[in-house]
Amino acid sequence: MRPARFHSWNVTPQEASAIQSTLSDKVETCPLPGKIQLVAGADVSFDTGSNMVYAAVTVLRFPELTLVERRSAAETITFPYIPGLLAFREGPPILHAFQQLHNIPDVFMFDGHGLAHPRRFGLASHLGVLFDLPSIGVAKRVLVGSFDQMKKEQGNYSSLIEKGEEVGLALQTKDNVNPVYVSIGHKSDLPTSREFVLACTAQYRVPEPTRQAHLAVNALRTGAEIDLDVGGDQTTLFE
DNA sequence: GCGACAG
């Protein structure tokens, strides 16, 4: 069965919003797979001067978090940044990098929200549905909702609530840092996503899949060749 | 009308 029917990305903000409302009921909530061996992370970087967008997708082996594959895309910016419509700006380049993957991940982590979105269909949900892969949104700032403050101790978390609905979690990935905001993308749920995000966190606030993608995309933007496919394992490359 | 507002 092919649930991921594609739509045009060449739309107006009004049409983009309508697409989100329509596709939002494609999102499925369920626990993450019991056996996860590959995790992917994606990130995008911009060059306002040259009007270029750069995307990088990394695939890490889990739970080791060693790099397995890395793919990229560089194209022209086609959509403005509008809060709530991030997928229409970052989706295309991430999709193009994703399509080059030889190793299909079991779970995909995105830099942005999933259900913690005004129409419950943020970037993580959008791409999760299009790729038809379990996905999780891990954002660094809130878009919608509020949460009760908590002690900044690793592992602590607090519900992100909007309109009486729990749309995600504020999660402490490390001690004494700001929390990251975790929400369901597609085929995932809050309890298993919370544990998984913590399991993907190494030495920094941002979990490794998206952190590695962030490092890669910045290297890409400054001219580096980052595509890579490791048959066996490999540690990092930058740092 | 006013403020908020993923990256």
Place this chain on the structure above:
DNA sequence: ATCTTGTCGC
């Protein structure tokens, strides 16, 4: 996101 040095705090 991006432009950017030093600096306060653990």
